Amino acid sequence: MDFRGQKRTNATHRSRTDPEAKLYRKGAGQETRLRHLGHALGENRNGLIVGVTVTEANGTAEREAAVDLIDAFRDLAGWDPTTVGLDKGYDSGDLFLELEQRGVEPHGALTKPPKPEAAAKDAEREKVAARHRMAGRATGDGYRLSQKCRKKLEEGFGWLKEIAGLARSRVVGRWRIRQLWELGAAAYNLVRMRSLLPVA
Numbered sequence: 001m002d003f004r005g006q007k008r009t010n011a012t013h014r015s016r017t018d019p020e021a022k023l024y025r026k027g028a029g030q031e032t033r034l035r036h037l038g039h040a041l042g043e044n045r046n047g048l049i050v051g052v053t054v055t056e057a058n059g060t061a062e063r064e065a066a067v068d069l070i071d072a073f074r075d076l077a078g079w080d081p082t083t084v085g086l087d088k089g090y091d092s093g094d095l096f097l098e099l100e101q102r103g104v105e106p107h108g109a110l111t112k113p114p115k116p117e118a119a120a121k122d123a124e125r126e127k128v129a130a131r132h133r134m135a136g137r138a139t140g141d142g143y144r145l146s147q148k149c150r151k152k153l154e155e156g157f158g159w160l161k162e163i164a165g166l167a168r169s170r171v172v173g174r175w176r177i178r179q180l181w182e183l184g185a186a187a188y189n190l191v192r193m194r195s196l197l198p199v200a
Contacts, residue, residue, distance in 0.1 A: 008032065018172045024057035036174055038166065038181050039065040040153060041073060044085070044145075046196055047152030049185040050077075054178040063095040070104060083107055085146035093127025096134050107146035108134055159191075160184045 008023060015021045021034040039062060041051035051069040055061040066086065074080050084099060086108035093114075099106045114131035137143050161167035164184035169177050 018169075020056065020174050022057040036169065036177055037061050037065070038160075038177070039069060040156060040160075040181075040185065041066075041069040042150075042153035042156060043081075044149035044152065046192065047149075047155060048189050048192055049153070049156050052178070052181045052185045054174050054181055056174070062089045063092050066090060066095060067098050067102075070099070070102065074102075080104055083142060083146055085150035087150065091131075093124075093130045096130035097127055100130060100133070105137070105142070106134060107137060107143045109147070110135060110138065156185070156188050156192075159188050164188070 010022050013023065015034050018034065021036060023032050024035040024037070025032045026035075035057040037055050037057045039053050039055065040049050042049050051073050053065055053069060053072075055065050066084070070081065070084065080103050082103075083105045084107065086095075086106060088109045088111045090106075090108050091111045096106045096108065110131065114135055115128055160181065164180075164187060166180060166184055169180075171177060171180065
């Protein structure tokens with residue numbers, strides 16, 4: 001079909017081969033494509049990937065996946081991380097509040113300064129207060145260390161996309177893509193652990 005001149009949305013267009021894929025634009029100026037979103041949770045000390053998941057491509061998926069990955073890690077490991085480094089895609093008072101309620105201190109980059117607390121409505125006040133607390137932490141050493149260590153996870157993402165070939169899916173269905181991400185993360189950890197072994 002010729003879609004030239006038509007506005008494409010998830011309400012009007014759907015993939016025939018992979019109905020779970022959604023139209024999504026990763027950033028301003030980039031093209032909209034059918035996508036799934038892959039998410040990973042890493043540990044700061046050695047840069048190992050401790051959790052991965054694949055979700056529907058939408059505007060809140062990253063924030064929801066962050067909480068799910070931390071909960072899954074807690075269930076598996078039996079303890080919560082004390083801090084978590086986040087990029088600008090996770091700037092949300094809802095997320096900061098949820099993490100604080102779990103005893104996890106968020107170290108997230110803010111896309112814009114928080115609103116004045118006095119101007120916020122009662123229903124939004126706690127979320128705004130959580131963003132203010134995040135802005136206060138952004139000047140500390142812990143925040144700077146988390147943001148520096150977060151780049152280790154970006155190396156893992158690069159490896160998964162380039163070496164493991166996961167930049168473009170070759171399977172249909174979110175659960176199959178998740179299996180590939182899990183296998184890729186396990187392979188990355190093995191490669192990473194090899195370089196962490198002490199030299200005899």
